[in-house]
Amino acid sequence: MASSTSSVITLKINGEKHTLPVDHRTTLLDALRERLDLTGTKKGCDQGQCGACTVLLDGRRAVACLQLAVAAEGREITTIEGVADGERLHPVQQAFLDLDGFQCGYCTPGQICSAIGMIEEHAAGWPSAVTEDVRPEAGPPPLTADEIRERMSGNLCRCGAYVAIVEAVARAAETHPDEGHATLAEGTKETVA
Ligand code: FES
Numbered sequence: 001m002a003s004s005t006s007s008v009i010t011l012k013i014n015g016e017k018h019t020l021p022v023d024h025r026t027t028l029l030d031a032l033r034e035r036l037d038l039t040g041t042k043k044g045c046d047q048g049q050c051g052a053c054t055v056l057l058d059g060r061r062a063v064a065c066l067q068l069a070v071a072a073e074g075r076e077i078t079t080i081e082g083v084a085d086g087e088r089l090h091p092v093q094q095a096f097l098d099l100d101g102f103q104c105g106y107c108t109p110g111q112i113c114s115a116i117g118m119i120e121e122h123a124a125g126w127p128s129a130v131t132e133d134v135r136p137e138a139g140p141p142p143l144t145a146d147e148i149r150e151r152m153s154g155n156l157c158r159c160g161a162y163v164a165i166v167e168a169v170a171r172a173a174e175t176h177p178d179e180g181h182a183t184l185a186e187g188t189k190e191t192v193a
């Protein structure tokens with residue numbers, strides 16, 4: 001029941017609507033995990049620093065621990081449970097599996113959601129902090145290992161699976177229809193320090 005501190009909200013998650021009462025202070029992460037049993041999204045730091053809780057909001061990546069559930073009403077929320085196409089894994093999921101882009105797997109749902117958003121951002125021509133030529137006419141930069149590392153730097157992996165994560169993201173990016181220019185650039189297989 002709604003009160004001055006709680007509201008009944010409807011969240012659209014992976015194409016399905018869920019109506020639930022929430023305290024206004026409930027984060028999207030806690031609503032997903034504790035209220036809706038969508039435990040694929042992980043809680044690491046709970047303060048926006050590790051990326052384990054990354055989901056997609058209207059197709060853009062966001063850390064669910066810094067998002068209030070009430071503020072997510074009316075948005076398209078995609079969690080790791082919703083990225084596959086039925087039985088067919090998303091190309092990013094497949095690449096992580098094929099290239100062993102994980103060890104314990106705790107950071108993996110966040111890494112995958114983040115990579116999905118990152119590949120879209122890159123294909124749309126967004127520069128990163130390591131992009132040398134940021135003029136709009138320069139177009140998207142080659143998706144080098146440095147570009148991937150920088151763009152995925154909000155997602156930490158305590159197991160240190162970064163080498164394989166970079167390779168998996170690069171391979172998945174090659175399958176994106178707008179990423180013809182972004183072939184696995186020289187240096188993508190360099191060791192990550
Ligand atoms: S749990 Fe959200 S960023 Fe760490």
Ligand code: FES
Nearest residue numbers: 103105157158159
């Ligand atoms: S695979 Fe263990 S934290 Fe990343």
